[in-house]
Amino acid sequence: MVSEEIIRSLTVKTPSKIALLVLDGVGGLPVDGKTELEAAHTPHLDELASRSICGVTDAVSPGITPGSGPGHLSMFGYDPLRYEIGRGVLEALGIGMELGKEDVVARGNFATMDKQGLIVDRRAGRIPTEKNIELCDLLQNEIKEIEGVRVEIRNGKEHRFVLRFSGEGLDGRLQDTDPQREGQPPRPVTPIVPEAQRTARIVELFLERANQILRDHRPANTVLLRGISQIPEIPSMSELFKLTPACIATYPMYKGLATLVGMEILTTGEEIADEFISLKENYDRFDFFYIHIKKTDSYGEDGDFQRKVQIIEEVDRHIPELLALGPDVVAVTGDHSTPSLLKAHSWHPNPFILYSRYERADDVREFTEAACARGGLGRFLAVDEMPLMLASALKLKKFGA
Amino acid sequence: MVSEEIIRSLTVKTPSKIALLVLDGVGGLPVDGKTELEAAHTPHLDELASRSICGVTDAVSPGITPGSGPGHLSMFGYDPLRYEIGRGVLEALGIGMELGKEDVVARGNFATMDKQGLIVDRRAGRIPTEKNIELCDLLQNEIKEIEGVRVEIRNGKEHRFVLRFSGEGLDGRLQDTDPQREGQPPRPVTPIVPEAQRTARIVELFLERANQILRDHRPANTVLLRGISQIPEIPSMSELFKLTPACIATYPMYKGLATLVGMEILTTGEEIADEFISLKENYDRFDFFYIHIKKTDSYGEDGDFQRKVQIIEEVDRHIPELLALGPDVVAVTGDHSTPSLLKAHSWHPNPFILYSRYERADDVREFTEAACARGGLGRFLAVDEMPLMLASALKLKKFGA
Numbered sequence: 030m031v032s033e034e035i036i037r038s039l040t041v042k043t044p045s046k047i048a049l050l051v052l053d054g055v056g057g058l059p060v061d062g063k064t065e066l067e068a069a070h071t072p073h074l075d076e077l078a079s080r081s082i083c084g085v086t087d088a089v090s091p092g093i094t095p096g097s098g099p100g101h102l103s104m105f106g107y108d109p110l111r112y113e114i115g116r117g118v119l120e121a122l123g124i125g126m127e128l129g130k131e132d133v134v135a136r137g138n139f140a141t142m143d144k145q146g147l148i149v150d151r152r153a154g155r156i157p158t159e160k161n162i163e164l165c166d167l168l169q170n171e172i173k174e175i176e177g178v179r180v181e182i183r184n185g186k187e188h189r190f191v192l193r194f195s196g197e198g199l200d201g202r203l204q205d206t207d208p209q210r211e212g213q214p215p216r217p218v219t220p221i222v223p224e225a226q227r228t229a230r231i232v233e234l235f236l237e238r239a240n241q242i243l244r245d246h247r248p249a250n251t252v253l254l255r256g257i258s259q260i261p262e263i264p265s266m267s268e269l270f271k272l273t274p275a276c277i278a279t280y281p282m283y284k285g286l287a288t289l290v291g292m293e294i295l296t297t298g299e300e301i302a303d304e305f306i307s308l309k310e311n312y313d314r315f316d317f318f319y320i321h322i323k324k325t326d327s328y329g330e331d332g333d334f335q336r337k338v339q340i341i342e343e344v345d346r347h348i349p350e351l352l353a354l355g356p357d358v359v360a361v362t363g364d365h366s367t368p369s370l371l372k373a374h375s376w377h378p379n380p381f382i383l384y385s386r387y388e389r390a391d392d393v394r395e396f397t398e399a400a401c402a403r404g405g406l407g408r409f410l411a412v413d414e415m416p417l418m419l420a421s422a423l424k425l426k427k428f429g430a
Numbered sequence: 431m432v433s434e435e436i437i438r439s440l441t442v443k444t445p446s447k448i449a450l451l452v453l454d455g456v457g458g459l460p461v462d463g464k465t466e467l468e469a470a471h472t473p474h475l476d477e478l479a480s481r482s483i484c485g486v487t488d489a490v491s492p493g494i495t496p497g498s499g500p501g502h503l504s505m506f507g508y509d510p511l512r513y514e515i516g517r518g519v520l521e522a523l524g525i526g527m528e529l530g531k532e533d534v535v536a537r538g539n540f541a542t543m544d545k546q547g548l549i550v551d552r553r554a555g556r557i558p559t560e561k562n563i564e565l566c567d568l569l570q571n572e573i574k575e576i577e578g579v580r581v582e583i584r585n586g587k588e589h590r591f592v593l594r595f596s597g598e599g600l601d602g603r604l605q606d607t608d609p610q611r612e613g614q615p616p617r618p619v620t621p622i623v624p625e626a627q628r629t630a631r632i633v634e635l636f637l638e639r640a641n642q643i644l645r646d647h648r649p650a651n652t653v654l655l656r657g658i659s660q661i662p663e664i665p666s667m668s669e670l671f672k673l674t675p676a677c678i679a680t681y682p683m684y685k686g687l688a689t690l691v692g693m694e695i696l697t698t699g700e701e702i703a704d705e706f707i708s709l710k711e712n713y714d715r716f717d718f719f720y721i722h723i724k725k726t727d728s729y730g731e732d733g734d735f736q737r738k739v740q741i742i743e744e745v746d747r748h749i750p751e752l753l754a755l756g757p758d759v760v761a762v763t764g765d766h767s768t769p770s771l772l773k774a775h776s777w778h779p780n781p782f783i784l785y786s787r788y789e790r791a792d793d794v795r796e797f798t799e800a801a802c803a804r805g806g807l808g809r810f811l812a813v814d815e816m817p818l819m820l821a822s823a824l825k826l827k828k829f830g831a
Contacts, residue, residue: 058790089829090432091810092817093440096830109830110432116831256831370788374828376821377790398790399806408808
């Protein structure tokens with residue numbers, strides 16, 4: 030990885046086009062001797078692998094399991110250890126909330142407090158989503174602003190909600206109020222830096238009012254906040270890489286992550302087929318396409334090996350549409366692994382294939398973890414995918430005299 | 431490699447167990463077409479490699495030959511460029527000296543000085559060890575303390591000894607007094623930082639008295655000091671990794687290195703068989719076992735290819751005992767290579783095999799340097815072995831939201 034200053038000095042605007050196809054959580058572990066990728070019938074991806082140079086990537090570092098934030102930032106060419114995306118921000122992006130630079134957001138839980146002020150259930154018995162909507166409406170109607178700061182409350186599922194504070198000079202560097210264990214009182218709102226003192230007071234005032242409003246609403250008679258955060262200041266992809274990038278994704282969180290690095294979000298439908306139609310329709314307007322397939326990860330998280338295989342096969346059937354557009358560079362990979370065996374994100378490296386007429390070939394003939402691990406690119410950090418894609422699109426000048 | 435702060439925030443205590451089997455200096459170079467590992471008959475290690483994911487590691491960086499200090503620190507998950515273990519400390523650990531935090535230790539040589547005060551033999555003609563013992567006793571009887579600082583002198587072999595100063599507020603950042611060349615006077619005791627001035631004076635007083643005492647003892651009429659140092663401040667493995675680690679080793683230096691990172695040292699015998707018995711006897715009490723095999727390195731240093739092969743085969747016969755205990759994760763590797771051809775530590779990467787039910791397999795079928803170099807883990811830094819072992823024992827949480 031070279032510094033952003035160096036990359037910025039080397040990138041040039043050219044007409045060549047790059048397509049980055051991300052099968053979220055695609056890497057797996059063997060079940061009955063085969064991983065999901067090994068079990069899937071993927072003639073088009075295998076053919077592409079045959080014409081490409083392949084490798085495996087670590088999103089953060091060997092052994093480290095990445096969340097979606099670091100998993101995506103690294104693929105987009107940003108050091109995932111430098112830019113931290115707080116849980117509040119990620120949850121807000123996940124429900125499609127648009128975030129301004131100074132907005133402070135938190136992940137909220139409805140919870141149950143006893144008469145001594147101790148938390149007896151951090152999730153208020155996982156109240157139904159309808160009850161959650163009702164309580165969020167109640168809070169929103171009663172609390173619209175605090176000391177000139179606008180307050181917005183948006184329900185998630187069950188006991189979860191997102192809380193946003195919008196106003197000038199806010200600073201999200203505050204500790205969680207969620208004590209993480211039952212039998213404890215909520216933690217006070219504590220600023221991590223002096224600059225966050227005013228924001229701490231506003232959040233504290235919000236909590237006091239919320240507690241008054243919810244007092245008689247057992248089990249959900251209080252709220253706990255976690256991951257209080259602001260969007261990090263990230264230079265855009267157009268600024269750093271001189272790209273005009275577009276995002277094609279079906280889930281809000283990934284559109285949100287793409288927004289953070291300055292991609293334009295394209296309208297698309299719910300289905301994988303819709304995403305490839307959107308690609309075709311918008312192909313002329315951009316030179317970088319991030320196409321995100323969510324369901325490989327979803328079925329991995331569900332532990333549904335067979336459905337994950339089916340999604341991989343469904344994507345495979347659309348590869349000819351992608352190639353027919355004639356992109357100069359095609360990369361196919363995952364942001365992290367989600368083996369059905371583990372039902373969770375994992376630390377295992379991501380298979381990566383890079384097609385360009387300006388890349389060497391290797392003898393990898395299929396898009397699987399083991400085959401890519403033997404590929405010509407070897408094992409490398411995902412943050413280096415972007416320089417590789419840019420280079421093989423002839424968008425990077427020589428470094429040094 | 432991620433920072434210690436990140437690793438510390440991700441590790442969790444779980445019941446799963448990790449065994450790290452280190453064949454010191456196991457990597458080699460071909461003699462008559464085969465390395466020691468290739469020549470050895472190792473059915474059990476090969477079978478384990480077949481069920482594992484394999485790779486090769488660099489202890490420090492490609493091309494860099496590590497000493498035992500950096501070789502071990504990196505395997506234990508510590509940046510070997512951040513924590514320096516001085517030669518004095520390593521020698522002290524090597525003779526089984528227990529070191530306190532403020533102790534300052536140095537490697538000493540008996541040497542010969544002429545009438546002009548120039549060193550004419552830096553090793554005093556390699557005096558016999560018996561003479562060395564006699565001189566160390568003499569010095570120790572005459573010099574027990576200086577300005578309240580306790581002085582301890584322990585002989586090594588031939589002209590070598592270890593010198594320890596114990597007292598409050600000592601600082602070991604002093605330059606060597608050994609001029610490294612004959613025909614020069616000993617260098618004065620020079621502090622590298624102002625905080626070490628008092629310690630410099632104490633060492634200087636020691637040298638004045640030693641010179642008086644030894645004046646008429648040709649050829650050993652003076653002493654030279656090298657590698658004056660203190661143990662580095664290293665967070666323990668329990669603190670960083672939340673492990674309860676144990677060390678099974680036969681040589682003092684390795685027990686000493688393990689002590690530096692907070693391992694409990696288990697009693698064991700002289701033989702390889704004894705080490706596996708100690709493992710079995712203590713298996714319930716710990717969740718991390720470092721098992722050190724010394725003789726692969728010793729015979730490598732001797733240039734004894736055949737004996738090194740025999741030691742590898744001997745270790746192989748004990749592998750079933752290790753596996754029968756059912757550890758969740760087994761790693762087998764070396765801390766550096768010691769090819770018999772070179773009779774010395776070398777820069778060649780270490781073969782590494784990682785067994786866990788949560789790791790992918792590759793098509794490596796034997797524990798050799800060349801086979802592991804084609805393995806699914808590729809080539810990586812040894813400092814990342816620990817995150818990989820922790821991850822595949824499910825002891826690491828996700829990084830980032």
